[in-house]
Amino acid sequence: MPKKIIFSLYLVLVIGAVVVYWSKIGEPNIKQPIQFNHLKHKEVADCETCHKYIKEQAFASLPVKEDCAACHESPITDSPEEKKLLDFIEKGKNISWARLYELPPHVYFSHKRHVTIGDLECKSCHGYMADQQSPPKKPLVALMMDDCIACHRSAGIKTDCIACHR
Ligand code: HEC
Ligand code: HEC
Ligand code: HEC
Ligand code: HEC
Ligand code: HEC
Numbered sequence: 001m002p003k004k005i006i007f008s009l010y011l012v013l014v015i016g017a018v019v020v021y022w023s024k025i026g027e028p029n030i031k032q033p034i035q036f037n038h039l040k041h042k043e044v045a046d047c048e049t050c051h052k053y054i055k056e057q058a059f060a061s062l063p064v065k066e067d068c069a070a071c072h073e074s075p076i077t078d079s080p081e082e083k084k085l086l087d088f089i090e091k092g093k094n095i096s097w098a099r100l101y102e103l104p105p106h107v108y109f110s111h112k113r114h115v116t117i118g119d120l121e122c123k124s125c126h127g128y129m130a131d132q133q134s135p136p137k138k139p140l141v142a143l144m145m146d147d148c149i150a151c152h153r154s155a156g157i158k159t160d161c162i163a164c165h166r
Contacts, residue, residue, distance in 0.1 A: 028137060028138035028139075029137050029138075030098045030100060030135070030136070030137050030138060031098065031137075032097060032098055032135040033084070033088075033095050033096060033097065034081050034084050034085055034088075034095065035081045035134050035135065036081075036134075036135055037081075037132070037133050037134060038129060038130055038131065038132045038133070039130070039131050039132060039133050040133075042130055042131070044071070045071075047122060047130070049063075049067065050062070050063035050067055051063070052067075053111070053112075054111045054112070054115050054122075055111075055112060055115055055116050056112055057110075057111065057112055058108075058109065058110040058111060058112060058113075059111065060111045062097045062099075063095075063097070064094065064095070065085075065088050065089050065093075065094065065095050068085055068089070068095075069089050072085055072086065072089065073089075074086075100135075100136060100138070100139050101126070101139055101143060106165055106166070107164055107165060108164060108165070108166045109164070118155075124151075125141065125143055126139075126140060126141060127140035127141040128140065145164075148164065
């Protein structure tokens, strides 16, 4: 009898922990190592300065500290966030930006294809990223399968499953 009670209590605890864990996952709260301001860089650099491969590769890429050091070798503002950046550069530490958009591995997506051949603007998929004054905690636009297919339909592009799933 007591054994059964102990077992049930144990089960309740385990299920409770799993529920809490899942509810935390569902809540996007992406944190970045530096409060980067896209808007302040809009006039001084194009997207390609920091997202170097948008026109050449499937992936866009996030900037490395050397990309920032091109302009931030020494302080140009009195922002504490810039101090953090200079610290990364001085110590030779990599800045690990968290990903905002990331498809599951079974989906194939190419920036080169959409940006060059498709001639699409970044904002048609990423919203007003260029005007953000601090890093968003979740994607500005949730890009789900239905959104990909809706645009493909209206543009007359293939919507076979294997066009996107490999
Ligand atoms: C092409 C030059 C250039 C590059 C490359 C560049 N910056 Fe800047 N950055 C600037 C200028 C200019 C300012 C000052 C903008 C202002 O105050 O209006 C600035 C300001 C800042 C600030 C202070 C802004 C604030 O919130 O007050 C931070 C932090 C910063 N940059 C981070 C970065 C990071 C991180 C990178 C690399 C991912 C980077 N910058 C790359 C030119 C650049
Ligand atoms: C000076 C460097 C710099 C420039 C220029 C820049 N970005 Fe970024 N971008 C970053 C950094 C740093 C992050 C990660 C932090 C954040 O979310 O703000 C980022 C994140 C992003 C992301 C989210 C990527 C992901 O999934 O994690 C998108 C989308 C993006 N930028 C679009 C743009 C567009 C569009 C432009 C041009 C209008 C642009 N960026 C110009 C530095 C830059
Ligand atoms: C047709 C929709 C679409 C367009 C247009 C688009 N992106 Fe993306 N972007 C995505 C998707 C989807 C992902 C996630 C890709 C993945 O996980 O493989 C992504 C990811 C990113 C990332 C994260 C890092 C990486 O290497 O994947 C950055 C940065 C980014 N995009 C910047 C840009 C910029 C800058 C432009 C404009 C030049 C742009 N994107 C245009 C859909 C788009
Ligand atoms: C705003 C419109 C738009 C959105 C959103 C969009 N696409 Fe596309 N896609 C295009 C266009 C336009 C082309 C055609 C480019 C070309 O001619 O190769 C294309 C082509 C493709 C191709 C090549 C198809 C072929 O013929 O082999 C793949 C794969 C693809 N997209 C995947 C995706 C995925 C995955 C997403 C969602 C994450 C997505 N696309 C979202 C407009 C879009
Ligand atoms: C234009 C691109 C595109 C096409 C065409 C497409 N998918 Fe997807 N699919 C995606 C993307 C992007 C995701 C990941 C985002 C999401 O879950 O919505 C996805 C996710 C999925 C998932 C996983 C859903 C989940 O909850 O994890 C399944 C299953 C799937 N697709 C089946 C299909 C089938 C079957 C077809 C053909 C009838 C198809 N897809 C056609 C882009 C596409």
